[in-house]
Amino acid sequence: MTKKLVHTMRMPIRWGDMDAMGHVNNTVYFRYTEQARIAWLESIECLPNPEGEGPVIVNAHCTFIKQLKYPGEIEVTTLVGPAGRSSFETYYEIRLVGDDGQAGVLHSEGGAKVVWVNFPAEKSAPLPDGLRQLLPAARTN
Known part of the structure; x- marks a missing residue:
């Protein structure tokens, strides 16, 4: 499948991201990718409009490769796949940033399917031409 890099952002690992096991809780990885997705959508002026249309995700997945721990900084890379009528796939890679031996190492990868929705009608809608x-x-083939 063809993938295109569309966005990269860095963010800190927060103390509150960790769980009782001393590593970043699995659910927080989805927050990281959500933040990256929203930052990209904001940068291309495609944020949801509750009175009109916008993107929603219909599924999400993540493969946890290596543990993340506080303190630290991560880089989330966002890639996208080809457009369907009303949807497209997003893909994420999370890497640790820094100067230790773990910097640049892939810690997780995953994705989410984004569907463009007409919110008042509660139905999918064609992707905007600009997107x-x-x-x-x-x-x-």
Whole structure:
């Protein structure tokens, strides 16, 4: 599948992100990717409009490769796949930032399917042309 890099951002690992086991709780990885997705959507002026249309996710997944711990800083890379009529896939990679032996090492990867929705109608809607143009072209055989 064709993927296109669209956004990279750094964020701190917060003390409150950890759980009783002393590592970042699994649910927090989804918060990290959510923050990255919203930052990208904001940068391309595609935030949800509750009175109109906007993006929602219909599923999300994550593979936890290595533990993250406080203190630290991560980099979340966002990639996107080709557009469907009303949806596209997003993919995420989370790496630790810094100068120790773990910097740049992939700590998790995952993704989420984004569907463009008409909120008042509670139905999917075609992706806006401006967003569609930012997504990679679908491969044809």
